[in-house]
Amino acid sequence: MVARELLGARLVRILDGVRLAGLILEVEAYIGEEDLGCHAKSGKTRRNAAMYGPPGHAYVYFTYGNHWMLNAVTGREGFPAAVLLRAIDPLEGVETMLQRRNGRDTLGPGKLTQALGIDASLNEADLCNQDSGLWIEAGTPGGDKDIIISPRVGLYTVPEPWKSMPWRFQMRRR
DNA sequence: AGCACGATGCTCT
């Protein structure tokens, strides 16, 4: 599954000419209109349109009045599927990220977007192209043994079996 | 046009 491969990869962001990067530690998979936890559950809308686009691009959306979420689109064009990036371990530009986070950590989907300065302007950005200012580089292949698998977080009103699908993947921090 | 609520984070107890 693509989600696992993203664990250990390096998320890179150029913000105001400064290179920021973090090791991807935690992700969640959202797959198709069948998946009632997925934003595409009721078809294509203006918000989730990016998920229907070509894979390798970003799907960025806003929630809870003040948080941006970053996803990597993984499904073939026309099939809505994405991986939510939930946590990173700062590697480059650590000071800048700390400052943007007010000294707090980057372990959380809304936290990492704040640290990296990610918002709607990066929706549909090409994550395989550095020109976008946001991309993903291959990381060190992590051993499968250190990966924690569990149900996705925050799906309070989502019916089973989707609510309990073990599509959350975490890597132990070094 | 109105309304309920969310793939969360922060603060205070």
Place this chain on the structure above:
DNA sequence: GAGCATCGTGCTT
């Protein structure tokens, strides 16, 4: 550990 901030989106009238 519980409560609230805060607003865009999608669904209902």
